[in-house]
Amino acid sequence: MKILVPIKRVVDPNIRVRVKSDQTGVETANLKMAINPFCEIAVEEAVRLQEAGKAKEVVLVTIGGSQCQDVLRTGMAMGADRAILIETDAALQPLGIAKLLKAVIEKEAPNLVITGKQAIDDDNNQTSQMLAALLGWPQGTFASKLELNGDHAVVTREIDGGLETLKLRLPAVISTDLRLNEPRYVKLPNIMKAKKKPLDVIKPETLGVDFAPRLKSLKVEEPAKRKAGIKVANVAELVAKLKNEAKVI
Amino acid sequence: MSILVIAEHDNQALKAATLNAITAAGQLGQPVTVLVAGNNCQAAATAAAAVSGVGKVLQADAAHYAHPLAEELAPLVVSLAKDATHILAPASTFGKNLLPRVAALLDVAAISDITRVVSADTFVRPIYAGNGLLTVQSPDPVKVITVRSTAFDAAPATGGSAAIESVACPAPAGISEFVSHALSKSERPELTTARIVISGGRGLGSAENFKLLEGVADKLGAAIGASRAAVDAGFIDNDHQVGQTGKIVAPDLYIAVGISGAIQHLAGMKESKVIVAVNKDEEAPIFEVADYGLVMDLFAFLPEFTAALN
Secondary structure, eight states: OEEEOOEEEEEEETTTEEETTSSSSEEOOOOOOOEEEHHHHHHHHHHHHHHTTTTTTEEEEESSSSHHHHEEEEEEHTEEEEEEEEESSSOOHHHHHHHOOOHHHHHHOOOOOOOSSSSSSTTTOOOHHHHHHTTTOOOOEEEEEEETTEEEEEEEEEEEEEEEEEESSSEEEEEEGGGGOOOOOOHHHHHHHHHHHHHHEGGGGOOOOOOOOOSSSEEOOOOOOOOOEESSSHHHHHHHHHIIISOOO | OEEEEEEOOOSSSOOOHHHHHHHHHHTTSSSSEEHHHHHHHSSHHHHTTTTTEEEEEEEEGGGGGGOOOOOHHHHHHHHHGGEEEEEESSSSSHHHHHHHHHHHHHTOOOEEOOOEEEEEEEEOOOOOOOTTTEEOOOOOOSSEEOOOEEEEESOOOOSOEEEEEEEEOOOOOOOOEEEEEEEOOSSSOOOOTTEEEEOOOOGGGGGOOOOHHHHHHHHHHHEEEHHHHHHHHHHHHHGGGBBBSBBOOOOOOEESOOOOOHHHHHHHHHHHHHEEESSSSSTTEEEEEEEOEEOOOOHHHHHHHHHTTT
16 A cells, blocks of 8 residues: 655634735745644645554655755655655646646556645645546545555545545555644754655646636735724623623523 | 526525625626526525516536535536526635636636625635725626625515526536535524624633533523634644634624734634624733723633623
């Protein structure tokens, strides 16, 4: 069993970004970057499957500028065996990303792909489903539990109102939700070791797919700010305000 | 040509979010067609036909649609796409799971979680946990869209009298199989449609303490929500999570108890009409979005508030 884990480099999720004053996007210069939290869960799950003897090899892939090598190194420090960077500075959208990943998957022939369910920058939640569609594979999105049994995977999914368990024929694409696992802290010796693991850089043009963006971004605006509220002194005042002023109870 | 809405339902009734998606569809043009794909889903199809603004209902009834498997539903939606300019579904776990798969099969972009229709090809959607609002234009021949329920009113469930047409069902793909459900049973209103929500955070300290919210919820007829920190700590199930990666809510009243107000939590509740924050840390960022802030220990607050509601 070979597992491929596509990951994304994003602005650190704890940073509140600002919209650029010319409305062309969000200011990301000089911000701390990190591996997308759901992608980190995906790497962790793949590494745990390997540690449990369920997988032989874990391969990471990301798409972006050369600076994205840092998240690949982080993933390898967590335990992945090797990594591929599809190096480009071009604008990317989920459909194009799914096409590039499909081309890599056709070469690598993994039995399982694990992705994060959503990147916390664009908040699209699309790439895994699109990739599964293009490959003709089943999809286990928003997974909170994953078991591999021979030729199929049993996936428990976080759905509105509870949990749903599906049996998927392998190969399949899984996308991770929060409760799937808690990613490990990376230890210094593993960071050193990860520096020596293979990291291949390929150009997207060599993959022969059209990954040009489809959607045109017209502008990014700042959301309306809430009007400043007040502090109440005690419970009685709060209840009075909710009854008489806000009229919500 | 028509605007196609994929209904989310349980074969008997429509899920509430379908009505919000129908409203968004109505802003794009006419007629609005609703696809009800299920197994013995006549009742759900009848409910869809009664929704105000629906021009036609397509009913796809087959055993392989008994549960909403994306692998089965996507080819069905694709088979109906040639007559559609737009395909919409609620941005629920149902719609988020299905529509990107449909879009990729059609070789078009998907547009997630729209909060506004600007024109037939231009939409607004939040990015970076709602810290930016992106306006996107799609040149694709068919626009595949998920709709944020809280941003559109629900279409009236009655007043319509659309015809119901049966459609042909593609053969089963057979690559995925439903095994089981574990749905939370609750007498309380559903989180995403409740008029009042009371949410707890890490400040509650334990799953046991989390139950303290129930007294207030019972008094107010409120749904119970949670921050990601509370879910991560195992105080409550994930389907109560409010935030960027959980549910988006916009009730008339949102009461945040022991929640610090991380960016990712604010993304899920800052459109609420009235926000109350109770936290013993007066510097907590949650106070920046609260209409009424109360600096108080939540363990003192909850019993006192419950009593005051009597």
